[in-house]
Amino acid sequence: MTVIDGKALAERVQSELKTVVASMPIQPGLVAILVGDDPASKIYVSGKEKDAAKIGIKSEIVRLPETITEVELLETVEKYNQDSNWHGIIVQLPLPKHINEERVLMKISPEKDVDGFHPTNMGLLWSGHPLMLPSTPAGIMEMLKAYNVEIEGKNALVIGRSNIVGKPIAQLLLMANATVTIAHSRTKNLLELVKNADILVVAIGQDRFIKSGDVKPGAVVIDVGMNRDAAGKLHGDVDFNSVKDVASLITPVPGGVGLMTRTMLMKQTVEAAKRALNV
Numbered sequence: 001m002t003v004i005d006g007k008a009l010a011e012r013v014q015s016e017l018k019t020v021v022a023s024m025p026i027q028p029g030l031v032a033i034l035v036g037d038d039p040a041s042k043i044y045v046s047g048k049e050k051d052a053a054k055i056g057i058k059s060e061i062v063r064l065p066e067t068i069t070e071v072e073l074l075e076t077v078e079k080y081n082q083d084s085n086w087h088g089i090i091v092q093l094p095l096p097k098h099i100n101e102e103r104v105l106m107k108i109s110p111e112k113d114v115d116g117f118h119p120t121n122m123g124l125l126w127s128g129h130p131l132m133l134p135s136t137p138a139g140i141m142e143m144l145k146a147y148n149v150e151i152e153g154k155n156a157l158v159i160g161r162s163n164i165v166g167k168p169i170a171q172l173l174l175m176a177n178a179t180v181t182i183a184h185s186r187t188k189n190l191l192e193l194v195k196n197a198d199i200l201v202v203a204i205g206q207d208r209f210i211k212s213g214d215v216k217p218g219a220v221v222i223d224v225g226m227n228r229d230a231a232g233k234l235h236g237d238v239d240f241n242s243v244k245d246v247a248s249l250i251t252p253v254p255g256g257v258g259l260m261t262r263t264m265l266m267k268q269t270v271e272a273a274k275r276a277l278n279v
């Protein structure tokens with residue numbers, strides 16, 4: 001069994017990006033819009049700011065109060081859509097309940113939508129011609145590539161059907177010629193499907209849901225879960241300690257997919273800036 005080292009891979013990609021940015025005639029710019037006081041969101045956004053600084057990407061965090069109206073938030077997004085100094089815009093999720101997330105994500109110009117959540121970018125991905133990829137699925141594909149995982153012809157099972165992870169990773173695996181199944185909370189024969197999966201991506205948000213006896217020996221197991229226990233310790237959706245003895249390759253939590261999520265956002269920002277320059 002090999003444990004995928006998300007930290008080492010993220011550092012490698014970041015260092016490559018730093019070299020690319022240093023050679024660019026302009027500095028790529030990323031704006032992160034943070035609404036409210038969600039503690040986890042605050043940490044994620046400042047992590048993005050730190051990553052950007054390390055790579056040489058200019059960044060700005062726009063902090064807005066929880067009470068902001070949807071119209072005001074839409075106006076803020078539009079302001080950055082119109083400003084050519086900024087190549088990437090993200091709105092940190094989740095948003096407060098009174099704001100319609102979909103309307104806000106739709107407001108981001110697809111060329112600046114470095115999260116890849118705009119319906120245009122989702123449609124381009126599903127048509128097989130992606131422009132911007134959501135960061136978590138892009139990071140997973142980067143990991144599979146770095147560890148030379150053969151995807152073509154393999155049975156891939158994605159547990160979870162969110163627009164952020166489940167659906168896009170399923171499409172990326174399909175584009176890499178895997179035979180893909182998407183399972184979810186209403187799937188009836190879930191453990192049967194898990195047992196048959198050569199590549200298993202788990203994004204269901206249930207603490208250590210997948211156990212060693214569930215997994216096909218030699219499977220590649222990618223854990224997207226981030227669940228905190230009562231003591232504040234982070235666990236994935238996969239019971240790492242037992243599944244690691246059955247899998248051929250496995251991602252840890254923390255130190256796996258999350259770190260690549262942050263890095264791929266930087267990569268998309270650099271790509272967006274390059275496209276703005278037509279290079």
Ligand SMILES: Nc1nc2c(c(=O)[nH]1)N[C@@H](CN(C=O)c1ccc(C(=O)N[C@@H](CCC(=O)O)C(=O)O)cc1)CN2
Pocket residue numbers: 044090091092093094115135136226234253254255256257258259261262
């Ligand atoms: N606009 C967006 N909002 C959200 C996204 C997103 O991709 N775009 N994803 C998540 C949060 N997220 C990034 O924003 C994110 C979550 C976790 C990590 C990470 O590095 N995880 C570490 C563990 C961190 C810890 O100890 O708490 C790991 O897995 O090793 C990065 C980014 C929701 N919102």
